[in-house]
Amino acid sequence: MPHHLTYEEQVIVALRRITRAADIHSHLLQRKFGITGPQLSTLRVVHRLQPVSTGALARAACIGYATLTGVLNRLEVHGYVTRHRDRSDRRTVIVAMTKAGDELLKTAPSLLQTRLREELGRMTEAKRTGILDTLLHVATMMELESPESLIEEAPAARAAKKLK
Amino acid sequence: MPHHLTYEEQVIVALRRITRAADIHSHLLQRKFGITGPQLSTLRVVHRLQPVSTGALARAACIGYATLTGVLNRLEVHGYVTRHRDRSDRRTVIVAMTKAGDELLKTAPSLLQTRLREELGRMTEAKRTGILDTLLHVATMMELESPESLIEEAPAARAAKKLK
DNA sequence: GCAATTTAGTTCGTGCGCTAAAGAATGTCA
């Protein structure tokens, strides 16, 4: 305790600890079950929306197109999903589950750390809701910063780039 | 809104949105000021603790040794910090600020998004404290999962690995 | 019809993050 930290620095440390813990948990998942957190998370979204285009998948999973391509590559190599181009619009790629993917989700561990789940389960409903609300609130505030680069459902209205 | 999400899935989405927003902000910092979020964050810790060993720095910054090496490489290339080996114990590496590093910190923008800062500034003290407490609480719960792999100040007491 | 634009995905380059293993310096102990 050499110095006082400002409120802002404390928030940053807290966020850092959260992402680090999530990352460590992801590596633990990979060692134990052969699948990482982002892969498992993506697979769940595929399960919920399949068959689904990569674009819709990226928006639903709050992930960039480029990142999703890599995750889908690995999921495909592992045999958990299939990709094929849409017949009517051959630009879009349709993602669907395989049997192995379904099977994995049935036996897959929770994405959340088990300890975290236990702790949350012990809380009152009000406290649980409060935590989620705070997290969503923080997320919303942080996303306010760069509105254009976020998931846009309406990609119109940016013709201001015409120079030549 | 095709399906209901479980509480757990909602928490995961919230965490995902937070880390994504932080990442996007980091890229924005890099484009505008030539330094990323982790680099700036690390530089602040160096400023607070200098001169400091890389190990102490990693623990203070909640970051792995290997990751810190890369960040320090980039900070050194940019001329913001210096590294040299300790005279008395030549295993440890001592990190210190340069003039350029001090200068950067003086003019550097907040690590937090400005919008987030504004929103937080508008709140009551109680609400601000509540948010920080919730974030720290979540961080602590998530870290419970893998105690050994976290920053250990006392690396003793793990002789249980003697098999042969 | 066919150029110009828009849209969907992928590839490329860079940086962050982890673990595991390697290097280098120090300490221990017979």
Added chain:
DNA sequence: TGACATTCTTTAGCGCACGAACTAAATTGC
């Protein structure tokens, strides 16, 4: 003193994440 363990840092290998640039396909305008 000389093998062995311990400590501190870096390297290697992989995966995630972003933006920018690229390819291919569809749409629009003329």
